[in-house]
Amino acid sequence: MNDCLPDIDGVEIAPLLEQCGSPLFIVSEKTLRENVRRLRRAFAARWPRVRHGWSYKTNYLGAICNILHQEGSWAEVVSEFEYRKARANGVPGSRIIFNGPWKPAGILEQAVREGAIIHLDHLDELHALEQIAGKLGKQTPVGIRLNFDTGYTDSQTRFGFNIESGAAGDAVQRIAASRWLKLTGLHSHIGTFVLDVRAYAAQMRIMAGFMEEVERDTGCTIEYLDIGGGFASSNVRQGLSLPPGQVMPDFEQYAEAICGALTEATRGRSAAGKPLPVLVLETGRAIVDDAETLVATVVGGKQLPDGRRAAILDAGVNILFTALWYNHEVKPLRPPDGIAGDTVLYGPLCMNMDVVRASIMLPPLHVGESLAIRPVGAYNNTHWMQFGQLRPAVVMVTQSGRVEVLRAAEQLNDVSGLEEMPDALRQPFPQGLPE
Numbered sequence: 055m056n057d058c059l060p061d062i063d064g065v066e067i068a069p070l071l072e073q074c075g076s077p078l079f080i081v082s083e084k085t086l087r088e089n090v091r092r093l094r095r096a097f098a099a100r101w102p103r104v105r106h107g108w109s110y111k112t113n114y115l116g117a118i119c120n121i122l123h124q125e126g127s128w129a130e131v132v133s134e135f136e137y138r139k140a141r142a143n144g145v146p147g148s149r150i151i152f153n154g155p156w157k158p159a160g161i162l163e164q165a166v167r168e169g170a171i172i173h174l175d176h177l178d179e180l181h182a183l184e185q186i187a188g189k190l191g192k193q194t195p196v197g198i199r200l201n202f203d204t205g206y207t208d209s210q211t212r213f214g215f216n217i218e219s220g221a222a223g224d225a226v227q228r229i230a231a232s233r234w235l236k237l238t239g240l241h242s243h244i245g246t247f248v249l250d251v252r253a254y255a256a257q258m259r260i261m262a263g264f265m266e267e268v269e270r271d272t273g274c275t276i277e278y279l280d281i282g283g284g285f286a287s288s289n290v291r292q293g294l295s296l297p298p299g300q301v302m303p304d305f306e307q308y309a310e311a312i313c314g315a316l317t318e319a320t321r322g323r324s325a326a327g328k329p330l331p332v333l334v335l336e337t338g339r340a341i342v343d344d345a346e347t348l349v350a351t352v353v354g355g356k357q358l359p360d361g362r363r364a365a366i367l368d369a370g371v372n373i374l375f376t377a378l379w380y381n382h383e384v385k386p387l388r389p390p391d392g393i394a395g396d397t398v399l400y401g402p403l404c405m406n407m408d409v410v411r412a413s414i415m416l417p418p419l420h421v422g423e424s425l426a427i428r429p430v431g432a433y434n435n436t437h438w439m440q441f442g443q444l445r446p447a448v449v450m451v452t453q454s455g456r457v458e459v460l461r462a463a464e465q466l467n468d469v470s471g472l473e474e475m476p477d478a479l480r481q482p483f484p485q486g487l488p489e
């Protein structure tokens with residue numbers, strides 16, 4: 055039954071919807087754990103020292119984070135909020151990789167005290183960190199974020215220090231001259247949904263080359279190379295004509311390219327008595343995207359003037375932000391009935407851009423019928439917005455077949471409870487106003 059999706063890991067969707075309401079996000083614990091284990095296996099088979107930091111921004115629902123922490127992943131966070139979230143999940147500071155362009159002084163100090171892995175983004179942050187380390191009298195290990203041209207991806211020059219311009223070399227010298235800072239790691243992230251594994255081989259060669267250079271010039275020892283995230287999920291990016299199975303590398307292929315380039319670039323190290331660096335991955339999308347499905351229900355239909363069918367769903371870009379860039383798979387819960395036709399799927403927002411799929415062949419859709427949309431695990435439960443609609447519940451089908459609520463559906467007070475009403479405005483229609 056490839057043309058419909060009645061269940062998630064054997065748990066029927068239709069009764070779940072009756073219980074929890076529509077729309078509904080459903081996480082598969084089994085897929086999540088399997089994905090991160092496959093990632094680990096692919097890399098552990100090719101490099102002796104590998105670490106994975108779970109990219110909180112990809113999906114920071116507490117249960118999802120803690121499943122990945124149970125699997126051995128550290129936390130990779132990019133803001134004060136995410137740092138606090140990781141600590142609240144029970145992650146010790148020493149297992150947090152702290153990235154991002156803004157780390158306010160208070161949380162930076164906490165990160166230093168707690169021994170977090172801090173990656174500097176710019177010189178002002180370098181100065182701030184040096185002052186904090188000096189105030190605490192604590193020699194602080196630090197990494198820097200690099201950006202450079204791989205020849206395959208757009209250089210993200212707004213993050214970190216650029217190698218080609220010399221800014222990265224200057225930052226390294228600045229750290230080497232500091233009494234309180236000690237350079238121990240290099241980080242970069244070359245993009246997301248990167249389909250060409252040669253981009254990673256190039257990234258690895260550039261980072262390893264830079265490592266040799268800074269060790270030679272400053273006498274420091276680089277303990278780890280962190281290559282960020284970016285591996286593709288099985289989603290279909292708009293504008294790509296081939297199906298995901300044909301263009302998407304698997305973890306083995308990414309690992310082969312990355313570890314092959316790293317092995318080559320570090321060949322001389324053991325002879326020189328230098329340790330091999332730990333390879334750090336911050337894979338987000340490729341682990342969680344396929345582990346989550348959104349179920350939405352048809353609330354109305356119409357025929358457009360150009361003859362196409364249109365269905366209005368109770369879920370739109372408010373909760374499915376990735377619909378702006380990806381053509382998600384959409385399947386009815388039951389075997390389809392009727393002849394498939396070109397259909398537009400709209401969301402419920404009173405906004406022209408609220409389109410879930412601009413064109414998809416589907417059987418006639420009726421009000422009350424539900425559709426499974428996937429993969430949706432990456433970037434939706436973090437980017438979703440409260441615009442026009444309250445956010446729905448997220449549940450998880452556990453490995454033992456139970457259903458657990460991970461986040462309850464929002465109520466009006468969850469959104470407006472923080473508002474204050476000035477006394478003079480408590481009466482919306484004061485008596486005596488003309489009709």
Ligand SMILES: Cc1ncc(COP(=O)(O)O)c(C=O)c1O
Nearest residue numbers: 109243246283284336337338339
């Ligand atoms: C620094 C950093 N690491 C990791 C990731 C996760 O990337 P992905 O979800 O593409 O694996 C991101 C995403 O933008 C990022 O900015």
